[in-house]
Amino acid sequence: MNTMGKVTLLGAGPGDLDLLTLKAAKALAAADVLLLDDLVNPDIVALAPHARVIRVGKRGGCRSTPQAFIERLMCRYALRGAHVVRVKGGDVLLFGRAGEEIAALRAAGVRLEIVNGISSGFAAAASLGVSLTHRDHCQGVTFVTAHLQDHGEPDWASLAAAGTTLAIYMGMSRIDRIAAGLLSTLDEKTPAAVVQWAGTPAERRWTGTLGHLASGAAEAGLGSPAVIFVGRAIGEALAIGEALAAPHANARALPDDAHAALHAAERRRISHAA
Template identity: 70%
Template sequence: MKPGRVILMGAGPGDLDLLTRKAVRALLAADVLLLDELVCADLVELAPRARVMRVGKRGGCRSTPQDFIQRLMRRYALQGKTVVRVKGGEALLFGRAGEEIAFLEAAGIEVELVNGISAGLAAATSLGISLTHRGHCDGVSFVTAHTHDGTGPDWAALAKSRTTLVIYMGMQRIEAVCAALLAHLPGGTPAAVVQWASTPREARLVTRLDTLAGAAREAGMASPAVILVGDAIGQARRRSTAGAEPAQRVLGAA
């Protein structure tokens, strides 16, 4: 039997209007749909003929093992099916796509990639800021607080990089993240948390680095959320204190 194919698709942060036309075509072609935990539930309506399997992975929660997900993709692809592995955000950004591509290609399976909007970009949109505002930074660094070996990133180097920091998977250890950055950045450095970016559940907190952890805990903010740190975040303050769309809640501002 001729092998099928696997499509690794980023579904974006939750707003289905942000899906690309290419993503919609992939969903329509799907025989098997493997859905991550944070993918919008309504997305399955765009894959009317697919068998839907939920393979949730979420920090601090019981998750489907990565090797099991990879074996599922291989199994169905070798049966000649089109498998669409749907990940929240962007598949190529902290989505373990590299591991999956290598595993599938070693089995002789064709892999296609469909990009999605990352939660970090959706968070910046919500705050109304440019992550690369040239008056405030030299670029942007996307980083995970949950590294593979558990040691954490080089916060000192990141603090000195003069880039806007967009930190994923950091809410469980937000106190440690803030403490590490405060060893190298002023306490008044603008900072924010955006939870459930782009969805009706979205919440935004804009403050400063030395109060971020406490304010986020007091507001009950938790994953899925993105932490943003840097001078460019200061541009969000006026917009946040002025109010938000009806579907959003502004939890605080410096």
């Protein structure tokens, strides 16, 4: 190991290893230690053949590795000379608690590199075939988490009034309240969509209107992890229907082992490519 280590905060994208950037692949190949999040495709470890793999799962509603412990691990290994790659799903700078980790690394004097990944919101929009900033329908896009630090919720009425496409992360457990809050400002016919496991073989989605958002997602059997979209730009997905080769909007729920099926599919893909 080098006398001076560093930490790379790396976005692994939504799960499809083909969506990794070249820079991400290079960082993984050079890693001494991988700190791997729960929602990351486990087959990514094949790209880091010399690394020690430490799983530091963090997932809503489940037992998680404490954030402070993860920060201590990063600093400890880097200060010993290791190249630590902290692997997160999606993009590290979007709802990935990167701010806390950046602050901890800077306070410890550890060198830092950030490698972006494709957020699930963008993967979901690509699957739907919509532009989140369609100039005919909106003036921008708002990325928002449904869970605030104080366990409260955003002001859905104010967000709805902003005139942007809403991309809501970590909202499936509160989808009823989200819909009710948005309906205080938006028409019930406002286009809406939910995409679960975006950009992976396990993807499922629902498209419809805000008035049927909660019931439609429930009938389709959708759960976490998923991105919820609301806004006129999402109407493009309703217009094109199933033009793209993506799962049917009214498909029934996947079995509980969908996550395992995703991993198996990726392993077969890697095996065939070898």
